[in-house]
Amino acid sequence: MTNYFIHESAYVDEGAEIGEETKIWHFSHVCGQAKIGRNCSFGQNVFVANNVIIGDYCKVQNNVSLYEGVILEDYVFCGPSMVFTNIKTPRCEYPRNTSDHYQKTLVKRGASIGANATIVCGVTLYECAFVAAGAVVIKDVPAYAMVAGVPAQIIGWMSAYGDVLEFDEYGYAIDSIGAKYQHVSDNEVIKVS
Numbered sequence: 001m002t003n004y005f006i007h008e009s010a011y012v013d014e015g016a017e018i019g020e021e022t023k024i025w026h027f028s029h030v031c032g033q034a035k036i037g038r039n040c041s042f043g044q045n046v047f048v049a050n051n052v053i054i055g056d057y058c059k060v061q062n063n064v065s066l067y068e069g070v071i072l073e074d075y076v077f078c079g080p081s082m083v084f085t086n087i088k089t090p091r092c093e094y095p096r097n098t099s100d101h102y103q104k105t106l107v108k109r110g111a112s113i114g115a116n117a118t119i120v121c122g123v124t125l126y127e128c129a130f131v132a133a134g135a136v137v138i139k140d141v142p143a144y145a146m147v148a149g150v151p152a153q154i155i156g157w158m159s160a161y162g163d164v165l166e167f168d169e170y171g172y173a174i175d176s177i178g179a180k181y182q183h184v185s186d187n188e189v190i191k192v193s
Helices: none
Strands: 068-070 103-109 147-149 154-156 172-173 179-185 188-191
Touching: none
Parallel strands: 068 103
Antiparallel strands: 147 154, 172 179, 179 188
């Protein structure tokens, strides 16, 4: 008996590891060497390639493809139709389609990626980073940074809880649940309590 749900229209290849209470919905495909944690949710038409690693409590919305090289830590949100790439310079005539060619993309705990955003391979989205809908990320995103645009640029800072942070004259902000953050530099915010 399994402790997860797979919709009858989804395909999960033999060998895939799926954690307890995870739900895989309509028309999704999980390859045999994928590893998925507990309590995850995969919407309609999600593809999870071989060697993808997904932590616990992740939510992957409709029409997202997680290609080889993508690692999601715990509590990552992937909005509808957002895109991961895994090759920087694709060519049809000169294929680059083996594990040796794929670049790693790491999405750290608590990060959120908005609908239709593109994450170009080889970057890290640090803890609780927030990528706006439609953004194109071509470089690392610091912890708690909010990025938007093409290419994505820092437009502000967000707490782990999801509040936009407003810093006082001393560089501190407190979110609505009492967590305190410090604005250390133009590219760094840390949680202090």
